[in-house]
Amino acid sequence: xxxxxxxxxxxxxxxxxxxxxxxxSFVDGPGNRYVLFLQGCNFDCPACHNPTTIGxxxxxxxxxxxxxxxxxxLPVTGTVLFHPGRCDSCGDCLRVCPTDAxxxxxxxxxxxxxxxxxxxxxxxxxxxxxxxxxxxxxxxxIRLFTRLRDDPGLAHLERLVDTNxxxxxxxxxxxxxxxxxxxxxxxxxxxxxxxxxxxHDIEPVIESLRLLAERNKLTEVRLLVIEGETDDETxxxxxxxxxxxxxxxxxVRLMPFRRQGTRPLARRWHDTTPETITRARAVLVAAGxxxxx
Amino acid sequence: MPSFDxxxxxxxxxxxxPRLTYRQRLHQLALAAEDLLPYPEISADARRAIDEGVxxxxxxxxxxxxxxxxxxxxxxxxxxxxxxxxxxPPQSLEEAVDFLKILYHHVPSITGLPVYFGDLDTILEPxxxxxxxxxxxxxxxxxxxxxxDRTIPDAFAHxxxxxxxxxxxxxxxxxxxxxxxxxxxxTLKWDPVVxxxxxxxxxxxxxxxxxxxxxxxxxxxxxxxxxxxxxxxCYNTLPLGxxxxxxxxxxxxxxxxxxxxxxxxxxxxxxPDHVELTFEVMxxxxxxxxxxxxxxxHSFLVDEGLIHPERFTAMFxxxxxxxxxxxxxxxxxxxxxxxxxDLARQVIDTIxxxxxxxxxxxxxxxxxxxxxxxxxxxxxxxxxxxxxxIGAEPELVDHILTVAPHHPRFPAGISDIFALxxxxxxxxxxxADVTKGAFARGMREITFNVEGSDLVRVTGxxxxxxxxxxxxxxxxxxxxTGLGADSIENxxxxxxxxxxxxxETDPRMRSLLRSG
Numbered sequence: 001x002x003x004x005x006x007x008x009x010x011x012x013x014x015x016x017x018x019x020x021x022x023x024x025s026f027v028d029g030p031g032n033r034y035v036l037f038l039q040g041c042n043f044d045c046p047a048c049h050n051p052t053t054i055g056x057x058x059x060x061x062x063x064x065x066x067x068x069x070x071x072x073x074l075p076v077t078g079t080v081l082f083h084p085g086r087c088d089s090c091g092d093c094l095r096v097c098p099t100d101a102x103x104x105x106x107x108x109x110x111x112x113x114x115x116x117x118x119x120x121x122x123x124x125x126x127x128x129x130x131x132x133x134x135x136x137x138x139x140x141x142i143r144l145f146t147r148l149r150d151d152p153g154l155a156h157l158e159r160l161v162d163t164n165x166x167x168x169x170x171x172x173x174x175x176x177x178x179x180x181x182x183x184x185x186x187x188x189x190x191x192x193x194x195x196x197x198x199x200h201d202i203e204p205v206i207e208s209l210r211l212l213a214e215r216n217k218l219t220e221v222r223l224l225v226i227e228g229e230t231d232d233e234t235x236x237x238x239x240x241x242x243x244x245x246x247x248x249x250x251x252v253r254l255m256p257f258r259r260q261g262t263r264p265l266a267r268r269w270h271d272t273t274p275e276t277i278t279r280a281r282a283v284l285v286a287a288g289x290x291x292x293x
Numbered sequence: 294m295p296s297f298d299x300x301x302x303x304x305x306x307x308x309x310x311p312r313l314t315y316r317q318r319l320h321q322l323a324l325a326a327e328d329l330l331p332y333p334e335i336s337a338d339a340r341r342a343i344d345e346g347v348x349x350x351x352x353x354x355x356x357x358x359x360x361x362x363x364x365x366x367x368x369x370x371x372x373x374x375x376x377x378x379x380x381x382p383p384q385s386l387e388e389a390v391d392f393l394k395i396l397y398h399h400v401p402s403i404t405g406l407p408v409y410f411g412d413l414d415t416i417l418e419p420x421x422x423x424x425x426x427x428x429x430x431x432x433x434x435x436x437x438x439x440x441x442d443r444t445i446p447d448a449f450a451h452x453x454x455x456x457x458x459x460x461x462x463x464x465x466x467x468x469x470x471x472x473x474x475x476x477x478x479x480t481l482k483w484d485p486v487v488x489x490x491x492x493x494x495x496x497x498x499x500x501x502x503x504x505x506x507x508x509x510x511x512x513x514x515x516x517x518x519x520x521x522x523x524x525x526x527c528y529n530t531l532p533l534g535x536x537x538x539x540x541x542x543x544x545x546x547x548x549x550x551x552x553x554x555x556x557x558x559x560x561x562x563x564x565p566d567h568v569e570l571t572f573e574v575m576x577x578x579x580x581x582x583x584x585x586x587x588x589x590x591h592s593f594l595v596d597e598g599l600i601h602p603e604r605f606t607a608m609f610x611x612x613x614x615x616x617x618x619x620x621x622x623x624x625x626x627x628x629x630x631x632x633x634x635d636l637a638r639q640v641i642d643t644i645x646x647x648x649x650x651x652x653x654x655x656x657x658x659x660x661x662x663x664x665x666x667x668x669x670x671x672x673x674x675x676x677x678x679x680x681x682x683i684g685a686e687p688e689l690v691d692h693i694l695t696v697a698p699h700h701p702r703f704p705a706g707i708s709d710i711f712a713l714x715x716x717x718x719x720x721x722x723x724x725a726d727v728t729k730g731a732f733a734r735g736m737r738e739i740t741f742n743v744e745g746s747d748l749v750r751v752t753g754x755x756x757x758x759x760x761x762x763x764x765x766x767x768x769x770x771x772x773x774t775g776l777g778a779d780s781i782e783n784x785x786x787x788x789x790x791x792x793x794x795x796x797e798t799d800p801r802m803r804s805l806l807r808s809g
Binding site: 023024026027030031032033119120122123124125293 | 689691720722724
């Protein structure tokens with residue numbers, strides 16, 4: 001296709017706004033994974049290392065002016081058009097975007113995604129949909145997973161979502177029909193800190209954890225370890241307490257914070273050292289979590 | 294002929310070299326002596342092809358007096374004992390291991406040391422009884438592995454395991470991973486039905502740590518070798534109880550330098566001419582080995598039925614496919630553009646068709662076997678075999694899909710090294726997944742280099758980076774360290790782009806949306 005067209009938001013769930021694809025990933029679930037990154041997130045975490053996946057393009061057109069190669073145009077008010085052939089990936093459009101969106105992405109029909117997954121299926125254990133926050137595009141997500149589940153050649157692929165846990169109960173009820181599990185970020189334990197680190201309340205996340213554990217679909221809980229924020233003992237003990245009350249045996253993964261790619265708000269933090277991770281792991285294990293990686 | 298003074302000078306350099314051990318000096322002296330003889334008789338055109346680097350005999354020497362690769366039938370030897378070595382058949386597992394250690398000492402090859410230690414689990418399995426616990430096996434194989442690494446210090450020496458999943462198979466994987474030695478090189482013959490996922494998973498765990506074993510697609514390769522096969526040296530698949538007289542290579546990059554005109558003309562004239570010159574050199578070398586040196590008439594390995602002259606083939610190696618197709622198609626990158634992949638396929642088919650139809654004297658089925666040559670340290674600026682250029686690798690699966698279609702045409706072996714990011718260490722199942730996918734798409738064999746290991750794969754053999762560093766100051770006890778050091782430097786070997794990078798580190802990776 002020579003010209004990519006940005007569709008207005010699709011209501012039937014036939015279109016996914018995809019920020020990126022990793023046809024092979026070793027870090028998004030067990031085994032080799034095909035990973036789809038969906039655009040848009042309702043959390044606003046300063047520590048996000050991929051902030052250009054947070055916003056969704058509203059067609060404001062600010063990016064048009066900075067694109068020296070005219071790879072972006074605005075033929076109709078409110079619709080940015082991307083011409084991939086002209087783009088040299090300089091990234092200027094991403095830097096000026098007031099909504100942290102990515103004007104170069106193109107909405108993809110679910111069928112096209114399924115075809116690409118089919119090419120890579122022999123090489124992977126499963127498909128992980130990440131983001132952004134994938135459950136914001138719930139209809140498309142469910143449609144995608146349903147297609148995978150119902151295709152005899154693809155049904156064996158494990159279907160996971162990588163989520164911030166903000167989806168409500170009704171949403172989960174629909175999604176749980178078609179997924180094998182969810183990997184959930186629990187970014188802090190104290191409500192104030194959670195709000196500061198994500199811009200959102202912690203309660204819906206804890207409710208999601210409980211529901212997923214109840215249904216045996218909680219694949220992993222992750223903690224982003226930020227020195228001076230989520231690495232002190234009180235915070236870690238509280239975090240362990242929440243997770244233990246959900247399921248003490250759930251796999252827990254500690255992720256070291258990295259400054260690279262984050263926005264200025266996160267620059268006050270340092271890269272988390274391996275020693276801090278080791279210490280945090282020891283605290284969580286001592287607090288009764290049985291499966292900390 | 295070099296002058297006496299030249300020879301004396303070269304000999305003096307060898308016997309005084311601080312970077313060579315005693316045995317390495319001895320081996321070099323033998324090579325220097327051999328090269329005093331005239332080259333086997335070849336035409337002026339063939340001579341020129343060698344001098345210009347179009348045909349490369351890998352400096353095998355002027356007077357072949359032993360086959361390049363020998364794969365003795367060790368199972369037969371263990372069963373019948375050896376008159377020549379005055380050894381009765383071993384009665385226990387420990388005796389069997391001792392028997393093999395003795396026999397290895399008498400197996401020749403181009404390196405002066407054996408390149409094949411046998412399918413160790415298969416040949417030793419009959420000696421296993423209930424007294425052999427895993428712990429006892431591990432201790433036995435730890436001793437055996439140390440013996441091999443210290444007395445046969447050459448990374449081309451290769452052990453095979455699988456496809457059966459036996460206690461010995463598992464013990465070897467455990468011990469090999471714990472010791473992380475250069476020797477032996479190790480190949481797992483894997484069959485999805487016979488071996489199962491558990492064994493592949495165990496191999497993946499070892500690969501994630503020490504970049505070994507190499508994995509062979511057993512059902513596919515077995516079809517080409519009804520007599521059985523072994524994987525030896527750098528990914529060479531050869532008949533069991535036989536081997537390869539010689540390996541002569543065609544440098545496709547150099548071949549292009551001697552071509553003018555269209556692609557069509559290259560495929561119909563230049564290439565077939567160069568293929569024939571390669572055959573001429575190969576044939577001259579084989580005739581010397583068989584008729585003049587008469588190796589097969591004076592070897593107890595033949596007399597005792599451990600090797601059979603009719604199971605020896607010759608290897609026709611090619612390399613520089615990447616540079617050839619990129620030279621013929623300016624602006625195209627092999628591994629990224631379909632036109633380049635299609636042309637590579639045409640080139641390989643042209644060569645493979647000739648190799649399959651041209652008789653070669655004294656060879657198994659009267660034919661040589663095509664091999665995608667993994668390369669030597671001197672191949673500066675030319676990519677090994679049919680590999681994608683270092684630095685031009687596409688995404689992992691695209692990379693596999695680019696090279697997999699070539700695999701059926703290389704019965705004597707074709708390799709590629711897939712560099713993996715170190716995050717795979719926490720998730721070795723990913724290695725098993727990729728291997729299964731690659732085999733399902735027809736790859737004959739696969740090998741990985743995981744970032745951050747001291748033990749790395751060079752062409753097919755292994756080298757420890759710490760040994761390379763040490764070699765700057767002193768002789769290495771391992772013969773192949775020098776080759777590895779030169780290759781790493783000459784090929785920017787450690788620059789192979791690691792896969793897989795997650796979106797976590799690069800949001801702008803390949804994406805459906807930007808394929809345009």
